[in-house]
Amino acid sequence: MDELMRRRVYGADHDDPDPGPRPGHVYVELVGGPLDGLLLDVTGWPEDRLAVGAVLGTELGKFGAGGRAVYAPVVAAPGRWAWEADSP
Structure with missing residues (x-):
């Protein structure tokens, strides 16, 4: 868990002094x-949404x-969650 706590969260501002979880x-x-x-913060996501991933x-x-x-x-x-493709 310590390793995850040092990681950057998707959507955090680049100038955020604490972009971690x-x-x-x-x-x-x-x-x-x-x-x-x-x-990716998935807090509160319903199970059906977690099952399909995200764009x-x-x-x-x-x-x-x-x-x-x-x-x-x-x-x-x-x-x-693994990358599947890029999309326009």
Whole structure:
């Protein structure tokens, strides 16, 4: 858990002095693709939404500004979501 506490959370401002996870929140680790290594705050997400993953805005993917990265749960590794594709 200490390793996760030093990680950056998706959506945190680049100038945020503490861009890491917050106590009491639930996170998944993004694996692969443009957001590799970031944590996504899924606190309060319903089970059906957690089961399908997320499409996350990013300027770092194939489509640049306005692009999105698609991440889905890794069945064999709970708490990790793997990159599937970039989307415009």
